[in-house]
Amino acid sequence: xxxxxxxxxxxxxxxxxxxxxxxxxxxxxxxxxxxxxxxxxxxxxxxxxxxxxxxxxxxxxxxxxxxxxxxxxxxxxxxxxxxxxxxxxxxxxxxxxxxxxxxxxxxxxxxxxxxxxxxxxxxxxxxxxxxxxxxxxxxxxxxxxxxxxxxxxxxxxxxxxxxxxxxxxxxxxxxxxxxxxxxxxxxxxxxxxxxxxxxxxxxxxxxxxxxxxxxxxxxxxxxxxxxxxxxxxxxxxxxxxx
Amino acid sequence: xxxxxxxxxxxxxxxxxxxxxxxxxxxxxxxxxxxxxxxxxxxxxxxxxxxxxxxxxxxxxxxxxxxxxxxxxxxxxxxxxxxxxxxxxxxxxxxxxxxxxxxxxxxxxxxxxxxxxxxxxxxxxxxxxxxxxxxxxxxxxxxxxxxxxxxxxxxxxxxxxxxxxxxxxxxxxxxxxxxxxxxxxxxxxxxxxxxxxxxxxxxxxxxxxxxxxxxxxxxxxxxxxxxxxxxxxxxxxxxxxxxxxxxxxxxxxxxxxxxxxxxxxxxxxxxxxxxxxxxxxxxxxxxxxxxxxxxxxxxxxxxxxxxxxxxxxxxxxxxxxxxxxxxxxxxxxxxxxxxxxxxxxxxxxxxxxxxxxxxxxxxxxxxxxxxxxxxxxxxxxxxxxxxxxxxxxxxxxxxxxxxxxxxxxxxxxxxxxxxxxxxxxxxxxxxxxxxxxxxxxxxxxxxxxxxxxxxxxxxxxxxxxxxxxxxxxxxxxxxxxxxxxxxxxxxxxxxxxxxxxxxxxxxxxxxxxxxxxxxxxxxxxxxxxxxxxxxxxxxxxxxxxxxxxxxx
Numbered sequence: 001x002x003x004x005x006x007x008x009x010x011x012x013x014x015x016x017x018x019x020x021x022x023x024x025x026x027x028x029x030x031x032x033x034x035x036x037x038x039x040x041x042x043x044x045x046x047x048x049x050x051x052x053x054x055x056x057x058x059x060x061x062x063x064x065x066x067x068x069x070x071x072x073x074x075x076x077x078x079x080x081x082x083x084x085x086x087x088x089x090x091x092x093x094x095x096x097x098x099x100x101x102x103x104x105x106x107x108x109x110x111x112x113x114x115x116x117x118x119x120x121x122x123x124x125x126x127x128x129x130x131x132x133x134x135x136x137x138x139x140x141x142x143x144x145x146x147x148x149x150x151x152x153x154x155x156x157x158x159x160x161x162x163x164x165x166x167x168x169x170x171x172x173x174x175x176x177x178x179x180x181x182x183x184x185x186x187x188x189x190x191x192x193x194x195x196x197x198x199x200x201x202x203x204x205x206x207x208x209x210x211x212x213x214x215x216x217x218x219x220x221x222x223x224x225x226x227x228x229x230x231x232x233x234x235x236x237x238x239x240x241x242x
Numbered sequence: 243x244x245x246x247x248x249x250x251x252x253x254x255x256x257x258x259x260x261x262x263x264x265x266x267x268x269x270x271x272x273x274x275x276x277x278x279x280x281x282x283x284x285x286x287x288x289x290x291x292x293x294x295x296x297x298x299x300x301x302x303x304x305x306x307x308x309x310x311x312x313x314x315x316x317x318x319x320x321x322x323x324x325x326x327x328x329x330x331x332x333x334x335x336x337x338x339x340x341x342x343x344x345x346x347x348x349x350x351x352x353x354x355x356x357x358x359x360x361x362x363x364x365x366x367x368x369x370x371x372x373x374x375x376x377x378x379x380x381x382x383x384x385x386x387x388x389x390x391x392x393x394x395x396x397x398x399x400x401x402x403x404x405x406x407x408x409x410x411x412x413x414x415x416x417x418x419x420x421x422x423x424x425x426x427x428x429x430x431x432x433x434x435x436x437x438x439x440x441x442x443x444x445x446x447x448x449x450x451x452x453x454x455x456x457x458x459x460x461x462x463x464x465x466x467x468x469x470x471x472x473x474x475x476x477x478x479x480x481x482x483x484x485x486x487x488x489x490x491x492x493x494x495x496x497x498x499x500x501x502x503x504x505x506x507x508x509x510x511x512x513x514x515x516x517x518x519x520x521x522x523x524x525x526x527x528x529x530x531x532x533x534x535x536x537x538x539x540x541x542x543x544x545x546x547x548x549x550x551x552x553x554x555x556x557x558x559x560x561x562x563x564x565x566x567x568x569x570x571x572x573x574x575x576x577x578x579x580x581x582x583x584x585x586x587x588x589x590x591x592x593x594x595x596x597x598x599x600x601x602x603x604x605x606x607x608x609x610x611x612x613x614x615x616x617x618x619x620x621x622x623x624x625x626x627x628x629x630x631x632x633x634x635x636x637x638x639x640x641x642x643x644x645x646x647x648x649x650x651x652x653x654x655x656x657x658x659x660x661x662x663x664x665x666x667x668x669x670x671x672x673x674x675x676x677x678x679x680x681x682x683x684x685x686x687x688x689x690x691x692x693x694x695x696x697x698x699x700x701x702x703x704x705x706x707x708x709x710x711x712x713x714x715x716x717x718x719x720x721x722x723x724x725x726x727x728x729x730x731x732x733x734x735x736x737x738x739x740x741x742x743x744x745x746x747x748x749x750x751x752x753x754x755x756x757x758x759x760x761x762x763x764x765x766x767x768x769x770x771x772x773x774x775x776x777x778x779x780x781x782x783x784x785x786x787x788x789x790x791x792x793x794x
Contacts, residue, residue: 052546053701055741067740072546091737098706100791130791131730132710157699176541176699179524181709183699 013079028070028081029057039083040092040121042099042210043158044071048167051159056092056121059083067091093125101132102181103139104153110212111219117210118156135181142187144194147201147217152184155213161185161205173199185213243501245387245508248378255379262300264338266290267317267367268326270303271453272446272485273607278328279303279314285331286316293335302376305366305454309354310607316346317367324348353623354605359586359612361594362570366454371489374496377457383502385576389465390510393576398469399425402572404580406592411437411528411565412643412669413745414591414658420562423552424470427560432472434463435556435563437533438479438486441525442641443692445672447596448566450608452479452486455570456493460516462569464503465576467514470562475514478533480521490518525642525696529744530555530563532698543700544744565670567596587613591657595668599625601675602632611656618652621675632677636760640669642689642696643749645756646682665756667749682761683768687715689753697746704747707738711754721771728769732758 009024015032022031027050032039042054050072057070062080070083082088099105099118107113139152159176162185166172173196177186187196206214217223243251259265268274268283283303290299307315312324318334321342326334333343360366370376377383389398403418424432436459440448452459463475477494479487494516497503505513519537526532527542534556536542555561571593575583587593591613597620600606604626611620621627621637628634636646639656645666647654654660658668676685694708714731717723735751735758742748758765 050546051700052743055701055703055743058741069546069743074548091741094733094737095702095741098702098710101710102706132706133713134791135709156702157705178699180694180697180699180705183705 011075011077013075013077013081015081016083022075024075026075028059028068028073028075028079031075032070032081032083037083039070040124041071042117042121042156043160045160045163045208048160048163048208051163054156054158055095058088058091060085060088089125093127094131096121096125096127097130097132099156100127100130101134103135103137103155105211106153109221110154111215111221112154112212116212119211137181139184142193143217144192145196145199145201145217146194148193148203148206149215149217149220150185150187150193151213151215153213154211155185156211157183157185158210159185160208160210161214164204164208169200169202169204171198171200171202174205243508245391248383248387248502248508251375252378252381252384255375259300259376259379262298264299264319265317266299266301266319266334266338267304268301269305269307269313269315269367270371271306271450272483273306273310274313274315275485277314279326281328282314282316282326282331285328286334289331289335295335299335299338302370303372304368305371306363306450306608307367308358308363308607308609309348309605311605312348312607315348315367318342322348322350352626354607354609354626357615357619357624358610359594360610361574361583361586362451362458362567362596363454363608363610364574365458366450369455371454371456372492374457374493374500374502377455381577382457382573383461385573386461386464386468386502387508389468389576390508390512395425395469395471398465398576401580402469402575405575405583406580406587406590407568407571407575407583408591408658409565410567410571410595410670412640412667414668417564417568420552420564421466421469423550424472424560424562427553429560431474431557431559432467432470433556433559433561434467434470434472434475435530435533435537435561436463436475436477436566436569437528437530437563438477438483438566439521439525439528439533440483440566440670441480441528441696442643442670442672443689444600444638444674445598445641445670447598447608447671449483449486451566451570451596452483453489456486456489457497458570458573459490459566460493460497460503462564462572463516464507464514465572466562466564466569468512470560472562473513473515475516476519476537476556477516478519478521478527478537480527481523487518487520494518524698525692526698526744526746529746532744533563534561543698544746546743567671588655588657590659591668595656595671597656597671597673599673599675601638601673602628602630602677602680603675604629613657614655616653616655617647620656620673621652625675628675628677632679635676635678635680636682636685638666638674638676638685638689638753639672640667640752641672642692643667643745643752644669644672645752646676646685646760647756648760651760665759666752681719682757682764683715683719686754686757687712687719690715690750693746693750697750701741701743701747703738703741704743704750707734707742707747708750710734711738711751715754718765718768721768721775723769723772725769725773728765 040056043051052072058067060082142150162174165174187193316323316326323346337343407417408414527536532542532544551561596610690712694712697704699705
């Protein structure tokens with residue numbers, strides 16, 4: 001006897017004119033990426049809970065007056081999704097421009113220059129200038145931890161670090177303080193990172209950070225220190241052996 | 243408490259109160275309390291005591307009587323007094339047996355009082371919110387008794403659906419449909435939540451309901467819990483309402499002590515428990531998913547929906563969230579029937595709505611009117627029009643999510659559809675009237691500043707968009723704005739409205755959009771003044787320069 005049918009059904013939908021089949025419960029973003037349709041995202045990271053904060057993955061669904069976040073919307077039978085209309089492209093550009101205007105993103109002196117998701121996104125969306133006035137906020141760099149560093153100037157508040165810290169490492173050292181543009185990543189009860197008693201120094205946050213906001217120490221300009229002291233010691237030891 | 247006990251308690255309380263020859267009621271809500279109505283209440287009590295008339299005159303503190311701008315208000319038998327002060331206590335008590343104090347009399351025949359239709363506020367100003375006995379004397383918990391003993395949960399939901407009640411928190415979602423969805427959701431644990439996080443500037447309707455008749459809110463919640471199959475309830479009140487918190491706490495304790503909430507209410511199988519949670523001052527926690535996160539002890543930020551709270555809400559359980567005023571409508575519907583409720587109001591908006599009248603009008607305060615009343619009637623008859631010979635310019639409804647309605651649209655009626663058509667919303671019921679001296683760009687800037695500081699910072703369009711829009715509005719207000727700035731502002735409005743995560747961001751551009759729709763000339767005037775001021779100066783001399791940024 002065959003077992004009872006599983007609760008997972010297969011659905012068909014259309015994304016950007018392409019007929020696609022998927023399983024019920026899958027999000028539009030998952031299905032689109034499985035089918036080589038690119039929907040830009042910044043806060044989404046596979047393996048973490050859906051956040052829905054960057055709003056870059058907004059798509060149009062036929063019959064709905066609203067836009068929907070592809071990362072948080074599950075597919076439905078017969079759905080007709082459009083991921084790259086001129087309006088969506090324009091909105092995405094504006095959102096990324098706003099991120100550049102919000103804090104101090106100076107690519108030329110950034111450790112992530114050339115492999116930064118924000119920078120790549122700007123290139124992908126063909127952004128050549130920022131139409132909004134820059135905020136130029138005065139922000140701190142938390143340099144108190146032995147192994148890692150948080151530069152608030154480069155943070156886009158995607159909270160991947162907060163999620164990975166709580167959900168994967170289970171430490172929940174990181175969280176967010178403040179509201180609106182004053183919101184910022186903190187450690188424990190807004191203490192210097194180096195004084196945190198909960199941080200396990202696992203480094204997961206650094207690896208999921210899309211920009212240069214979280215870095216390993218020793219990677220910034222001028223941080224390369226040479227240790228030539230080994231040589232006399234080595235020579236001494238070799239001489240003693242012979 | 244057994245059903246018979248409730249009836250006998252009601253009858254005894256009614257007999258006790260009719261034993262008094264006179265009754266003096268003093269408003270003890272936040273508005274009048276700020277004018278020392280508590281001292282006045284004490285002075286009246288002392289006065290009655292010194293005259294040795296405590297068995298003849300009943301003095302009690304009650305909820306709001308509406309005309310807050312003339313407070314403290316006192317009702318002494320048939321006479322209503324305004325601007326009453328502690329030193330008037332003797333005259334007021336004396337007036338009971340002789341002539342009322344002429345210089346304090348408030349005309350209760352003016353349209354402010356006669357044009358109202360009281361459903362939610364029927365007991366406000368009559369019952370002592372801190373006395374369960376007094377509330378029961380005025381019929382509290384009768385609807386709960388009726389629902390629990392004579393109706394099935396399905397019948398309760400049917401009654402609410404038939405009444406046509408819609409959510410009073412702003413969006414106007416049909417309440418019966420919401421209840422039905424939660425009742426059908428699976429899972430044994432369910433919650434009902436009362437949203438008392440009223441945060442719109444100029445709105446204080448829910449505060450008044452919670453301060454003036456807290457048992458009505460509890461009763462509505464208990465009926466809702468019975469209907470949807472929940473055993474636990476949470477009242478979420480903003481901590482900025484200490485008096486509402488105090489009264490609700492007392493009401494919950496009293497109801498619990500008399501077993502009106504708790505296990506096996508009225509001897510039935512239905513159990514219901516309520517706890518109070520205080521907000522920490524974030525406007526966004528009025529949004530249901532943010533509110534739930536806050537109750538769970540997390541940072542109060544919204545999350546994408548679906549899943550809707552009806553399926554996965556508090557602690558992942560199906561959750562019913564309604565506004566204070568919505569719950570306060572439940573008891574009268576159960577008592578008097580859906581048909582009675584449905585004949586009040588318009589075809590699509592049933593019942594009454596409380597509005598908080600503020601701004602430049604003669605009568606500021608709280609009113610409750612039948613849906614479908616023309617705005618003109620509210621502003622000119624009930625509110626008494628604009629004082630000091632100034633001309634009416636616009637009325638702002640719906641708080642920071644709403645819009646400004648100009649004079650030429652005053653004949654529209656107040657119901658969900660008409661207000662939405664005019665580019666505003668019903669919202670929770672704030673009504674701010676502005677006269678000709680108000681600059682509408684400045685009004686838009688005020689609301690944008692509110693949204694900017696209250697944005698939680700989770701999604702980029704709301705976090706940075708409200709900031710950038712506020713900057714642009716600043717430039718325009720300060721006559722530094724250019725036509726390009728105005729265009730950018732319009733573009734931002736569309737983008738923030740379409741892409742924001744929750745209602746706060748989605749509606750943040752509304753004050754700008756509605757003022758642009760009806761008062762665009764004021765924006766253009768300011769922009770043109772910039773142009774004129776700079777026409778005879780070189781760009782360098784004006785200090786204006788364009789910054790060009792080059793991305794790598």
